[in-house]
Amino acid sequence: MHSEFAIEARGLSKQFGELRAVSSLDLDVPRGEIYGFLGPNGSGKSTTIRMLCGLLTPTEGSATVLDTDVPENSKDLKPKIGYMTQRFSLFGDMTVFENLQFIAEIYSYPFADRSTRIGELLDRYDLVAQRNQLAGTMSGGERQRLALACAVLHHPELLLLDEPTSAVDPQSRRDFWENLFRLAGGGTTILVSTHYMDEAERCHRLAILDHGVKVADGTPQELQNRTGMHVLEVIADDPYAAQGAIHELEAVASVTQLGVRLRVLIPDSHEHPRELVEHALAARNLKATTRLTAATLEDVFVAVTMKPRKT
Amino acid sequence: MKPLYRIMAIVKKEVRQLRRDRLTFGMVVGLPVIQMLLFGYAINTDVRNLRTAISDQAGTHLARQFVAELRQTQVVDIIEFVETAEELEQLLRGGKISIGVVIPPDFDRRVSDQSRSAVQLLVDGTDPTILGVANQLKTMPIGFDSAGHAAASQQLLEVRPFYNPERRTPVNIIPGLMGVILTMTMILFTAVAIVRERERGNLELLINTPLSSTELMVGKVIPYIVIGMLQLALILAVGRLLFDVPVRGSIADLYLAASAFVAANLSLGLLISTAAKTQFQAMQMMVFVLLPSILLSGFMFPFDGMPTLAKYIGEVLPNTHFIRLTRGIMLRDATLPELLPDLFYLIGFTLVAMIVAAMRFSKRLD
Numbered sequence: 001m002h003s004e005f006a007i008e009a010r011g012l013s014k015q016f017g018e019l020r021a022v023s024s025l026d027l028d029v030p031r032g033e034i035y036g037f038l039g040p041n042g043s044g045k046s047t048t049i050r051m052l053c054g055l056l057t058p059t060e061g062s063a064t065v066l067d068t069d070v071p072e073n074s075k076d077l078k079p080k081i082g083y084m085t086q087r088f089s090l091f092g093d094m095t096v097f098e099n100l101q102f103i104a105e106i107y108s109y110p111f112a113d114r115s116t117r118i119g120e121l122l123d124r125y126d127l128v129a130q131r132n133q134l135a136g137t138m139s140g141g142e143r144q145r146l147a148l149a150c151a152v153l154h155h156p157e158l159l160l161l162d163e164p165t166s167a168v169d170p171q172s173r174r175d176f177w178e179n180l181f182r183l184a185g186g187g188t189t190i191l192v193s194t195h196y197m198d199e200a201e202r203c204h205r206l207a208i209l210d211h212g213v214k215v216a217d218g219t220p221q222e223l224q225n226r227t228g229m230h231v232l233e234v235i236a237d238d239p240y241a242a243q244g245a246i247h248e249l250e251a252v253a254s255v256t257q258l259g260v261r262l263r264v265l266i267p268d269s270h271e272h273p274r275e276l277v278e279h280a281l282a283a284r285n286l287k288a289t290t291r292l293t294a295a296t297l298e299d300v301f302v303a304v305t306m307k308p309r310k311t
Numbered sequence: 312m313k314p315l316y317r318i319m320a321i322v323k324k325e326v327r328q329l330r331r332d333r334l335t336f337g338m339v340v341g342l343p344v345i346q347m348l349l350f351g352y353a354i355n356t357d358v359r360n361l362r363t364a365i366s367d368q369a370g371t372h373l374a375r376q377f378v379a380e381l382r383q384t385q386v387v388d389i390i391e392f393v394e395t396a397e398e399l400e401q402l403l404r405g406g407k408i409s410i411g412v413v414i415p416p417d418f419d420r421r422v423s424d425q426s427r428s429a430v431q432l433l434v435d436g437t438d439p440t441i442l443g444v445a446n447q448l449k450t451m452p453i454g455f456d457s458a459g460h461a462a463a464s465q466q467l468l469e470v471r472p473f474y475n476p477e478r479r480t481p482v483n484i485i486p487g488l489m490g491v492i493l494t495m496t497m498i499l500f501t502a503v504a505i506v507r508e509r510e511r512g513n514l515e516l517l518i519n520t521p522l523s524s525t526e527l528m529v530g531k532v533i534p535y536i537v538i539g540m541l542q543l544a545l546i547l548a549v550g551r552l553l554f555d556v557p558v559r560g561s562i563a564d565l566y567l568a569a570s571a572f573v574a575a576n577l578s579l580g581l582l583i584s585t586a587a588k589t590q591f592q593a594m595q596m597m598v599f600v601l602l603p604s605i606l607l608s609g610f611m612f613p614f615d616g617m618p619t620l621a622k623y624i625g626e627v628l629p630n631t632h633f634i635r636l637t638r639g640i641m642l643r644d645a646t647l648p649e650l651l652p653d654l655f656y657l658i659g660f661t662l663v664a665m666i667v668a669a670m671r672f673s674k675r676l677d
Binding site for chain 1: 313320332512513516521
């Protein structure tokens with residue numbers, strides 16, 4: 001029974017005491033793709049990933065990962081997945097080489113090919129110079145490269161990455177994603193959680209989580225095309241005053257200031273969003289230019305995680 | 312073969328980490344030496360109910376009356392009557408009794424003869440406290456019904472200390488201290504072993520690998536068994552050099568007993584490790600085991616003299632059994648076959664603690 005999906009979850013839920021960390025999550029992750037979990041802290045990203053690799057038992061629902069039922073058979077799953085924890089989880093008091101060697105031993109990597117594989121990884125993840133450095137003394141970017149090297153050492157079919165880039169600089173993040181694309185190109189399925197929009201945009205497909213609920217999913221393009229909102233960009237002389245004026249309009253779902261620009265979201269049930277805003281600004285003698293623009297992923301995120309407006 | 316390789320991977324990792332952890336490494340050597348020096352002398356107190364066996368070779372009315380008087384002192388708890396003095400010595404060596412009373416066939420005649428003592432007390436002198444108590448018995452007033460005999464009570468008993476003729480405390484303390492030191496270091500090392508990895512985040516990585524709970528547990532214990540053996544050698548050497556403590560029995564027996572004891576403590580440490588949430592909690596739980604191991608194991612106070620409840624608690628502690636083993640082997644020249652129940656207890660304890668620890672340590676986070 002070989003499913004076209006690396007991960008299939010139905011009604012996956014996790015309750016921690018009073019808190020419903022994940023609520024009735026359905027998930028289909030196609031093989032060989034990079035699938036993103038986008039959501040703020042506490043949205044249930046880590047909890048979901050942990051349920052998928054058998055670390056947490058779901059309160060309700062079921063999941064099949066690489067044709068294996070979890071958590072029942074998660075033992076069979078372990079050799080086939082690579083997992084990168086949110087917090088650095090390798091041994092700080094061992095060197096880069098020792099850490100890699102330990103992982104190779106734990107996964108029973110064929111002895112004859114072990115040193116070749118470790119050399120390959122040191123090369124690929126730019127750790128040759130740090131080979132004999134204690135992992136605990138390395139920079140965030142170096143640690144992250146080591147963690148990825150360890151996670152992929154045994155050629156896993158599925159890579160679960162829990163906020164892998166939260167502690168590294170922008171250049172390291174770019175390099176890291178280059179590596180992920182290379183792995184995906186080689187057939188590895190990757191599930192990655194993030195709270196960075198630019199990273200979410202790089203995924204083949206993503207799900208947006210909010211308070212444990214999946215509020216949207218699809219390709220980044222699909223999500224941007226069906227926000228259900230007009231996106232209006234307003235450039236005003238006094239953006240702060242303009243924001244106040246626009247915010248008063250009942251039809252407006254959200255106003256966000258980005259420097260001198262304002263991004264205004266108005267439900268697409270309104271036929272003339274531009275006129276509505278221009279009229280409001282003119283009424284207050286506020287000078288501004290407006291134009292309708294395409295939704296970014298950030299707009300999508302704001303739109304789907306928005307609380308209903310108080311009136 | 313895979314499980315074996317994975318266990319070896321853990322062993323290798325532990326040794327590597329240990330080598331770089333100067334504090335722990337220092338404790339391996341420093342703790343036993345400092346402890347040995349600190350416990351030069353021990354606190355002792357009054358004792359009652361010492362296990363006693365009697366060889367009544369006279370069988371006369373007077374002898375029976377003497378035994379009744381002896382029983383009334385409550386210092387001794389007569390648990391057995393045997394035929395010969397040799398049997399008493401056997402019981403003594405096996406640690407089954409602390410005092411043996413020999414009533415010679417010519418007891419009645421000796422009682423009236425002031426120049427000779429009438430009764431011989433064979434005393435396990437490895438514990439000076441017990442010896443002290445036996446010496447008190449020597450002066451116990453025994454009121455025989457015929458007034459003529461009363462004056463003789465001063466010389467009635469002769470005390471023959473076995474195994475520690477010089478009556479030196481360190482001779483008794485060192486074998487016990489061995490147990491205390493090993494309890495402290497072994498539990499300490501393993502109690503933090505799992506918790507530390509949990510705190511540092513390593514555990515989340517480990518439980519997502521094919522490594523099984525049992526493999527992790529066994530791999531973590533092995534390096535410390537070796538360390539325990541090294542500590543044992545260190546303690547024996549210091550005991551010899553500074554306190555002149557002998558090893559009368561076989562070294563092999565001693566090491567065999569110590570292996571079982573070290574394994575028992577390591578498993579207990581692992582069990583603590585699976586229950587504690589932080590390293591600090593693990594430390595607290597360790598103290599909870601360590602204190603009774605010092606106070607209720609027979610290390611500080613003679614086991615026989617303790618209240619019943621304390622004895623029950625003491626019986627559970629591995630250290631109680633280990634102290635019986637070491638005192639037997641080192642001081643009384645006993646062999647392991649004579650001390651089997653204590654050895655079996657330690658092995659059983661290890662198995663149970665190990666199984667419970669592996670069961671408690673689930674490869675889950677919830």
